[in-house]
Amino acid sequence: MKLHDRTALVTGAGSGIGRAIAHSLAQRGCHLALADVNAAGLADTVAQLQPTASARGLRLSRHALDVADRAAVAALPDEVLGHHPGLQLLVNNAGVAVGGTFEQVTEADFDWLFEINFHAVVRLTRACLPLLQRADQARIVNLSSVYGLISPPGQTAYSASKFAVRGFSNALRHELAGSTVGVTVVHPGGVATQIARSARKPAAVPAAEIEQRIAEAEKKLRMPPARAGEIIVRGMERDKARVLVGGDAVVIAWLERLAPVSYWRWLGPLVMKTTR
Template identity: 50%
Template structure:
C-alpha cells in the first residue's frame, strides 16, 4: 500500500463538519486542494463553514444528515456519488456526549448515543465503501476518543461507543489489508469543541455537578480544533493506523499500556491534587 495520500484534487467526506474538529478538518483539507462533501445535522452551522471555504478553487457540497438515520445516510451516499464520484477520504467525525454514571443514564439515552457515535460510523462506512473502492487510493478515518483507550468513571455510554469504534476500525483494517483502502483510528484528547457544551446530561444533575463538569471541560478541553485537525491530517496523509491527538492522549495511552488495570488509580490521584493558582 502506498504510504502517502495527497488530497489535492481528491474528494473527502466529513460528518460533523458544522463545528469543532469537523469544521477544522474541512478548512485544512480545502487548503490542501481537496473537494469536499460536508455533512452535519445543524444546517446553519454547516453553511457557515462552507461559506468560509468559497475562496478556495475547490468543489464544496453541503448535506444535512443525521448519522443515526439509515435513510439519510443512504441518500447522502447517493448524492456524493452523483456530485463527486469516488471518495478518497471518509472522515467519520460526528459525535455527541452523554454524561452520568450508568445508574443515572436511561436506556433511551444510552441507545441515542450509540446510534450516533457507533452505529453512525458503521452505517456511514457501509454506505460509502463502494465509493472508497472506486478510488485509486482511499483512507477511512474513524474518530474515536482517548476515552476509547481509557474508561473514566461517569463516561459509561461514551466510552462504550468509543471503544466500539476502536474495535470496529481495527478489525476492518485487518479485513482491508492488501486493498487500496486504509483505516485510521483517531483518539483526540482534550480539544476545545462544543461537545461538552452540547452534551446531554442526566435529568437529576444538580447545579453543583453541572458547575464541576463545566470547570473540568474548561480546564481539560484546551487544544484549538485547527491544531487537532493538522495532527489528524498529517497522520491520515501518512496512512497511519492510529493517531493520538494531544499530549494528554499520548500520556493516557502510555499509562493504560503500562498499567492496563491500575491506570485509573493514577488518574484519580492526579485529579485529587490541589491545583496551583
C-alpha cells in the same frame, strides 16, 4: 496518501474538529462533501471555506444529515455523487456526549449516544465502502477518543461507544489489508470544542452539579481545534493506522499500555488535581 484533487466526506463538519479537518483538507486541494445536522453551523463552515475553494477550484458541497437517520445515511453516497465524480476519503467525525454515571444515564440516552457515536460510523462505512473501493487509493478515518483508550468514571456511555469505534476500526483495517482502502482511528485528547457544553444532561442530576461537571470538563479541553485538525490530516497523509492528538493523548496511551488495569490509581488523582 496524496490529498490533492481527492474528495472527502466529513461528518460533523459544522463545528469543532470536523470544521478544522475540512479547513486542513481544503488547504491541500481536497474537494469536500460536508455533512452535519446543524444547518447553521454547516453554512458557517461552507462560508469560511468558500474563498479557499474558489481560489483553488475546489468542489464544495453541503449535506444536511442526521447520522442517526438510517435512510438518510443510505441515501448519502448517491447525494455526494450528485456533486462529485467519486469519493476517496470518509471521515466519521460526528459525535455526541451524555453526562452522568451509568445509573444516572437513562437507557434512552445511552441508546441515543450509541446510534450517533458508533452505529452511524458502521452504517456510513457500509454505505460508502463501495465508492471508496473504486478508487486507486482511499481511506476511512474514524474518530474515537482518549476515552477509547481509558475508561474514566462518569463516562460509561461515551467510553463504551469510543471503544467500539476503536475495535471496529482495527478489525476493519485487518480485513481490508492489501486492498486500496486504509483505515485510521483517531484518539483526540482535550480539544477545545463544545462537546461538554452540548452533552445531554441527566434529568436526575441537579443543575448546579451538572454545571460544575461541565466547568471541570472544559478545563481539560485546551488544544485549539485547528491544531487538532492539522494533526489528523497529517496522519491521513502518512497512512497512519492510529493518530494520537495532543500530548495528553500520548501520555494516556502509554500509561494504559503500562498499567492496563490499574492506570486509574495514578491517573484519577492527577485528573482531580488538574480540574481544581
